[in-house]
Amino acid sequence: MSELGDRAVLHDVYDETGSRVYHDVSVRDTHEVRELVALVRRTPGAVLELAAGSGRLTLPLLALGRHVTAVELSAAMLELLSERLAEAPERLRERCAPVQADMSSFALGRRFEVIVLGTTSISLLDEEGRAGLYAAVREHVAPGGRFLLSTVDIVRSGGVAPTAEPEAEFEVVGASGRAYRMHEYWPTEADARTVTVFPAEIGDEDPVTVCTTTVGVLPADRLEAELVGAGLTVLARHSLPDGGWRHHDVLLEVGVKV
Structure with a gap:
Protein backbone atom coordinates (compact mmCIF):
# COMPACT_ATOMS: atom_id res chain seq x y z
CA MET A 1 0.00 0.00 0.00
CA SER A 2 2.79 2.43 0.84
CA GLU A 3 4.46 1.70 -2.50
CA LEU A 4 1.22 2.42 -4.36
CA GLY A 5 0.65 5.67 -2.49
CA ASP A 6 -2.14 7.80 -3.97
CA ARG A 7 -2.62 5.31 -6.80
CA ALA A 8 -4.35 2.89 -4.42
CA VAL A 9 -8.13 3.19 -4.21
CA LEU A 10 -9.28 1.28 -1.15
CA HIS A 11 -12.57 -0.61 -1.07
CA ASP A 12 -14.28 -2.84 1.46
CA VAL A 13 -14.80 -6.34 0.05
CA TYR A 14 -18.56 -5.96 0.54
CA ASP A 15 -19.06 -2.62 -1.21
CA GLU A 16 -20.12 -2.31 -4.86
CA THR A 17 -16.58 -2.61 -6.22
CA GLY A 18 -15.14 -4.99 -3.63
CA SER A 19 -18.06 -7.42 -3.83
CA ARG A 20 -17.27 -8.13 -7.48
CA VAL A 21 -13.63 -8.82 -6.67
CA TYR A 22 -14.67 -11.03 -3.76
CA VAL A 155 -5.57 -25.13 17.66
CA ARG A 156 -5.42 -28.31 15.63
CA SER A 157 -5.40 -31.76 17.14
CA GLY A 158 -2.09 -32.31 18.92
CA GLY A 159 -2.07 -28.74 20.23
CA VAL A 160 -0.28 -27.20 17.25
CA ALA A 161 -1.26 -23.64 16.35
CA PRO A 162 -2.22 -23.20 12.68
CA THR A 163 0.33 -20.46 12.07
CA ALA A 164 3.29 -18.80 13.74
CA GLU A 165 4.00 -16.15 11.09
CA PRO A 166 1.89 -12.98 11.25
CA GLU A 167 1.92 -12.38 7.49
CA ALA A 168 1.34 -14.57 4.46
CA GLU A 169 0.62 -13.98 0.79
CA PHE A 170 -1.14 -16.16 -1.77
CA GLU A 171 -1.81 -15.83 -5.48
CA VAL A 172 -5.32 -16.64 -6.64
CA VAL A 173 -6.82 -16.76 -10.13
CA GLY A 174 -10.44 -15.66 -10.20
CA ALA A 175 -13.31 -17.06 -12.27
CA SER A 176 -12.73 -14.23 -14.75
CA GLY A 177 -9.13 -15.33 -15.31
CA ARG A 178 -7.74 -12.29 -13.50
CA ALA A 179 -4.96 -12.99 -11.02
CA TYR A 180 -4.83 -11.50 -7.54
CA ARG A 181 -2.41 -11.35 -4.63
CA MET A 182 -4.14 -12.02 -1.31
CA HIS A 183 -2.27 -10.80 1.75
CA GLU A 184 -3.26 -11.94 5.24
CA TYR A 185 -2.06 -10.25 8.43
CA TRP A 186 -2.81 -12.34 11.54
CA PRO A 187 -0.51 -11.81 14.54
CA THR A 188 -0.22 -14.78 16.88
CA GLU A 189 -3.15 -14.96 19.33
CA ALA A 190 -4.78 -11.85 17.79
CA ASP A 191 -8.59 -11.83 17.82
CA ALA A 192 -8.81 -10.51 14.25
CA ARG A 193 -7.09 -10.98 10.91
CA THR A 194 -6.93 -8.60 7.97
CA VAL A 195 -7.16 -9.81 4.38
CA THR A 196 -6.20 -7.48 1.51
CA VAL A 197 -6.56 -8.25 -2.19
CA PHE A 198 -4.29 -6.63 -4.78
CA PRO A 199 -4.06 -7.18 -8.54
CA ALA A 200 -1.30 -9.70 -9.22
CA GLU A 201 0.18 -7.46 -11.90
CA ILE A 202 0.36 -3.72 -11.29
CA GLY A 203 1.25 -1.56 -14.27
CA ASP A 204 1.68 2.18 -14.61
CA GLU A 205 -1.98 2.97 -15.05
CA ASP A 206 -4.04 4.73 -12.38
CA PRO A 207 -5.88 3.92 -10.18
CA VAL A 208 -5.21 0.53 -8.56
CA THR A 209 -8.19 -1.14 -6.87
CA VAL A 210 -7.30 -2.63 -3.49
CA CYS A 211 -9.94 -4.48 -1.45
CA THR A 212 -9.67 -5.27 2.23
CA THR A 213 -11.60 -6.59 5.19
CA THR A 214 -10.90 -7.30 8.84
CA VAL A 215 -12.45 -10.51 10.13
CA GLY A 216 -12.74 -11.53 13.76
CA VAL A 217 -11.20 -14.81 14.87
Whole structure:
Protein backbone atom coordinates (compact mmCIF):
# COMPACT_ATOMS: atom_id res chain seq x y z
CA MET A 1 0.00 0.00 0.00
CA SER A 2 2.79 2.43 0.84
CA GLU A 3 4.46 1.70 -2.50
CA LEU A 4 1.22 2.42 -4.36
CA GLY A 5 0.65 5.67 -2.49
CA ASP A 6 -2.14 7.80 -3.97
CA ARG A 7 -2.62 5.31 -6.80
CA ALA A 8 -4.35 2.89 -4.42
CA VAL A 9 -8.13 3.19 -4.21
CA LEU A 10 -9.28 1.28 -1.15
CA HIS A 11 -12.57 -0.61 -1.07
CA ASP A 12 -14.28 -2.84 1.46
CA VAL A 13 -14.80 -6.34 0.05
CA TYR A 14 -18.56 -5.96 0.54
CA ASP A 15 -19.06 -2.62 -1.21
CA GLU A 16 -20.12 -2.31 -4.86
CA THR A 17 -16.58 -2.61 -6.22
CA GLY A 18 -15.14 -4.99 -3.63
CA SER A 19 -18.06 -7.42 -3.83
CA ARG A 20 -17.27 -8.13 -7.48
CA VAL A 21 -13.63 -8.82 -6.67
CA TYR A 22 -14.67 -11.03 -3.76
CA HIS A 23 -17.13 -12.86 -6.01
CA ASP A 24 -14.49 -13.37 -8.70
CA VAL A 25 -12.05 -14.82 -6.16
CA SER A 26 -14.52 -17.01 -4.25
CA VAL A 27 -17.27 -18.16 -6.61
CA ARG A 28 -15.42 -21.32 -7.68
CA ASP A 29 -14.18 -22.12 -4.20
CA THR A 30 -15.62 -25.48 -3.18
CA HIS A 31 -14.31 -25.34 0.41
CA GLU A 32 -16.95 -26.71 2.85
CA VAL A 33 -19.59 -27.07 0.10
CA ARG A 34 -19.56 -30.87 0.00
CA GLU A 35 -19.64 -31.18 3.80
CA LEU A 36 -22.48 -28.66 4.22
CA VAL A 37 -24.56 -30.21 1.46
CA ALA A 38 -24.11 -33.68 2.99
CA LEU A 39 -25.38 -32.45 6.37
CA VAL A 40 -28.30 -30.55 4.84
CA ARG A 41 -29.37 -33.75 3.04
CA ARG A 42 -29.94 -35.42 6.41
CA THR A 43 -32.72 -33.01 7.37
CA PRO A 44 -35.57 -32.59 4.86
CA GLY A 45 -37.26 -29.24 4.50
CA ALA A 46 -36.70 -25.58 3.71
CA VAL A 47 -33.30 -23.95 4.11
CA LEU A 48 -32.46 -20.51 5.48
CA GLU A 49 -29.02 -19.37 4.38
CA LEU A 50 -27.49 -16.46 6.29
CA ALA A 51 -24.77 -14.21 4.83
CA ALA A 52 -25.50 -15.74 1.44
CA GLY A 53 -23.19 -13.38 -0.45
CA SER A 54 -23.22 -13.92 -4.21
CA GLY A 55 -24.46 -17.50 -3.88
CA ARG A 56 -21.40 -19.71 -3.51
CA LEU A 57 -23.42 -22.00 -1.23
CA THR A 58 -26.89 -20.95 -2.41
CA LEU A 59 -26.72 -22.64 -5.80
CA PRO A 60 -25.54 -26.03 -4.42
CA LEU A 61 -28.31 -25.87 -1.80
CA LEU A 62 -30.90 -25.16 -4.49
CA ALA A 63 -29.52 -28.09 -6.50
CA LEU A 64 -30.68 -30.36 -3.65
CA GLY A 65 -34.26 -29.54 -4.61
CA ARG A 66 -34.81 -27.37 -1.51
CA HIS A 67 -36.48 -24.01 -1.15
CA VAL A 68 -33.78 -21.58 -0.01
CA THR A 69 -34.30 -18.18 1.61
CA ALA A 70 -31.00 -16.35 1.10
CA VAL A 71 -30.40 -13.55 3.60
CA GLU A 72 -27.66 -11.02 2.83
CA LEU A 73 -27.00 -7.53 4.20
CA SER A 74 -24.94 -6.16 1.28
CA ALA A 75 -27.04 -4.82 -1.58
CA ALA A 76 -24.07 -5.29 -3.92
CA MET A 77 -23.79 -8.97 -3.00
CA LEU A 78 -27.55 -9.47 -3.47
CA GLU A 79 -27.29 -7.92 -6.92
CA LEU A 80 -24.60 -10.46 -7.82
CA LEU A 81 -26.78 -13.28 -6.47
CA SER A 82 -29.71 -12.04 -8.56
CA GLU A 83 -27.49 -12.00 -11.66
CA ARG A 84 -26.48 -15.61 -11.03
CA LEU A 85 -30.08 -16.69 -10.41
CA ALA A 86 -31.16 -15.02 -13.65
CA GLU A 87 -28.71 -17.29 -15.50
CA ALA A 88 -29.69 -20.42 -13.54
CA PRO A 89 -32.30 -22.95 -14.67
CA GLU A 90 -35.86 -21.91 -13.83
CA ARG A 91 -36.30 -24.90 -11.52
CA LEU A 92 -33.56 -23.45 -9.28
CA ARG A 93 -34.50 -19.80 -9.65
CA GLU A 94 -38.13 -20.30 -8.63
CA ARG A 95 -37.11 -21.96 -5.35
CA CYS A 96 -34.89 -19.11 -4.13
CA ALA A 97 -36.07 -16.09 -2.15
CA PRO A 98 -33.31 -13.46 -1.70
CA VAL A 99 -33.85 -11.17 1.31
CA GLN A 100 -31.82 -8.13 2.34
CA ALA A 101 -31.48 -8.32 6.11
CA ASP A 102 -28.95 -8.30 8.93
CA MET A 103 -28.16 -11.80 10.17
CA SER A 104 -27.88 -10.46 13.72
CA SER A 105 -31.45 -9.12 13.78
CA PHE A 106 -33.87 -10.61 11.29
CA ALA A 107 -37.53 -11.59 11.56
CA LEU A 108 -38.99 -13.61 8.69
CA GLY A 109 -42.16 -14.84 10.40
CA ARG A 110 -41.58 -18.54 9.74
CA ARG A 111 -39.38 -21.46 10.73
CA PHE A 112 -36.90 -23.50 8.69
CA GLU A 113 -35.73 -27.07 9.02
CA VAL A 114 -32.13 -26.08 8.28
CA ILE A 115 -30.27 -22.81 8.89
CA VAL A 116 -26.86 -22.43 7.26
CA LEU A 117 -24.11 -19.90 8.00
CA GLY A 118 -20.99 -20.81 6.04
CA THR A 119 -17.64 -19.29 5.07
CA THR A 120 -16.85 -18.60 8.79
CA SER A 121 -19.12 -15.56 8.35
CA ILE A 122 -20.05 -15.60 12.03
CA SER A 123 -16.64 -14.00 12.56
CA LEU A 124 -18.00 -10.83 10.95
CA LEU A 125 -20.16 -10.24 14.05
CA ASP A 126 -19.06 -8.84 17.39
CA GLU A 127 -20.27 -10.35 20.67
CA GLU A 128 -23.50 -8.33 20.68
CA GLY A 129 -24.18 -9.23 17.07
CA ARG A 130 -23.64 -12.92 17.76
CA ALA A 131 -26.09 -12.78 20.68
CA GLY A 132 -28.68 -11.32 18.31
CA LEU A 133 -27.93 -14.04 15.78
CA TYR A 134 -28.42 -16.85 18.32
CA ALA A 135 -31.74 -15.37 19.43
CA ALA A 136 -32.93 -15.05 15.83
CA VAL A 137 -31.88 -18.62 15.05
CA ARG A 138 -33.90 -19.92 18.01
CA GLU A 139 -36.96 -18.07 16.64
CA HIS A 140 -36.52 -19.43 13.12
CA VAL A 141 -35.37 -23.06 13.45
CA ALA A 142 -38.12 -25.67 13.26
CA PRO A 143 -38.46 -28.38 15.95
CA GLY A 144 -35.84 -31.03 15.27
CA GLY A 145 -34.10 -28.68 12.84
CA ARG A 146 -30.40 -27.98 12.46
CA PHE A 147 -28.18 -24.90 12.53
CA LEU A 148 -24.98 -25.50 10.56
CA LEU A 149 -22.12 -22.99 10.79
CA SER A 150 -18.39 -22.90 10.24
CA THR A 151 -15.60 -21.19 12.15
CA VAL A 152 -11.82 -21.22 12.53
CA ASP A 153 -10.24 -23.91 14.67
CA ILE A 154 -7.36 -22.05 16.33
CA VAL A 155 -5.57 -25.13 17.66
CA ARG A 156 -5.42 -28.31 15.63
CA SER A 157 -5.40 -31.76 17.14
CA GLY A 158 -2.09 -32.31 18.92
CA GLY A 159 -2.07 -28.74 20.23
CA VAL A 160 -0.28 -27.20 17.25
CA ALA A 161 -1.26 -23.64 16.35
CA PRO A 162 -2.22 -23.20 12.68
CA THR A 163 0.33 -20.46 12.07
CA ALA A 164 3.29 -18.80 13.74
CA GLU A 165 4.00 -16.15 11.09
CA PRO A 166 1.89 -12.98 11.25
CA GLU A 167 1.92 -12.38 7.49
CA ALA A 168 1.34 -14.57 4.46
CA GLU A 169 0.62 -13.98 0.79
CA PHE A 170 -1.14 -16.16 -1.77
CA GLU A 171 -1.81 -15.83 -5.48
CA VAL A 172 -5.32 -16.64 -6.64
CA VAL A 173 -6.82 -16.76 -10.13
CA GLY A 174 -10.44 -15.66 -10.20
CA ALA A 175 -13.31 -17.06 -12.27
CA SER A 176 -12.73 -14.23 -14.75
CA GLY A 177 -9.13 -15.33 -15.31
CA ARG A 178 -7.74 -12.29 -13.50
CA ALA A 179 -4.96 -12.99 -11.02
CA TYR A 180 -4.83 -11.50 -7.54
CA ARG A 181 -2.41 -11.35 -4.63
CA MET A 182 -4.14 -12.02 -1.31
CA HIS A 183 -2.27 -10.80 1.75
CA GLU A 184 -3.26 -11.94 5.24
CA TYR A 185 -2.06 -10.25 8.43
CA TRP A 186 -2.81 -12.34 11.54
CA PRO A 187 -0.51 -11.81 14.54
CA THR A 188 -0.22 -14.78 16.88
CA GLU A 189 -3.15 -14.96 19.33
CA ALA A 190 -4.78 -11.85 17.79
CA ASP A 191 -8.59 -11.83 17.82
CA ALA A 192 -8.81 -10.51 14.25
CA ARG A 193 -7.09 -10.98 10.91
CA THR A 194 -6.93 -8.60 7.97
CA VAL A 195 -7.16 -9.81 4.38
CA THR A 196 -6.20 -7.48 1.51
CA VAL A 197 -6.56 -8.25 -2.19
CA PHE A 198 -4.29 -6.63 -4.78
CA PRO A 199 -4.06 -7.18 -8.54
CA ALA A 200 -1.30 -9.70 -9.22
CA GLU A 201 0.18 -7.46 -11.90
CA ILE A 202 0.36 -3.72 -11.29
CA GLY A 203 1.25 -1.56 -14.27
CA ASP A 204 1.68 2.18 -14.61
CA GLU A 205 -1.98 2.97 -15.05
CA ASP A 206 -4.04 4.73 -12.38
CA PRO A 207 -5.88 3.92 -10.18
CA VAL A 208 -5.21 0.53 -8.56
CA THR A 209 -8.19 -1.14 -6.87
CA VAL A 210 -7.30 -2.63 -3.49
CA CYS A 211 -9.94 -4.48 -1.45
CA THR A 212 -9.67 -5.27 2.23
CA THR A 213 -11.60 -6.59 5.19
CA THR A 214 -10.90 -7.30 8.84
CA VAL A 215 -12.45 -10.51 10.13
CA GLY A 216 -12.74 -11.53 13.76
CA VAL A 217 -11.20 -14.81 14.87
CA LEU A 218 -13.77 -16.87 16.78
CA PRO A 219 -12.24 -20.13 18.03
CA ALA A 220 -14.47 -23.20 17.88
CA ASP A 221 -14.31 -23.78 21.64
CA ARG A 222 -15.49 -20.25 22.39
CA LEU A 223 -18.24 -20.47 19.76
CA GLU A 224 -19.50 -23.74 21.21
CA ALA A 225 -19.64 -22.19 24.69
CA GLU A 226 -21.62 -19.22 23.36
CA LEU A 227 -24.07 -21.48 21.54
CA VAL A 228 -24.72 -23.55 24.67
CA GLY A 229 -25.15 -20.37 26.71
CA ALA A 230 -27.75 -19.18 24.19
CA GLY A 231 -29.88 -22.30 24.67
CA LEU A 232 -28.57 -24.23 21.68
CA THR A 233 -27.05 -27.72 21.65
CA VAL A 234 -23.82 -28.54 19.84
CA LEU A 235 -24.43 -32.00 18.40
CA ALA A 236 -21.18 -32.48 16.49
CA ARG A 237 -17.99 -30.80 15.33
CA HIS A 238 -16.99 -31.80 11.80
CA SER A 239 -13.46 -31.21 10.54
CA LEU A 240 -13.17 -29.53 7.14
CA PRO A 241 -10.37 -30.08 4.62
CA ASP A 242 -7.74 -27.36 4.49
CA GLY A 243 -8.86 -24.72 2.02
CA GLY A 244 -5.39 -23.76 0.86
CA TRP A 245 -5.01 -21.10 3.54
CA ARG A 246 -2.89 -21.50 6.63
CA HIS A 247 -5.81 -21.84 9.06
CA HIS A 248 -8.16 -24.75 9.61
CA ASP A 249 -11.96 -24.55 9.68
CA VAL A 250 -14.55 -26.71 11.39
CA LEU A 251 -18.26 -27.14 10.82
CA LEU A 252 -20.58 -27.20 13.83
CA GLU A 253 -23.90 -29.05 13.79
CA VAL A 254 -26.29 -27.42 16.26
CA GLY A 255 -29.78 -28.15 17.54
CA VAL A 256 -32.14 -26.41 19.95
CA LYS A 257 -32.55 -27.53 23.54
CA VAL A 258 -36.03 -28.94 24.21
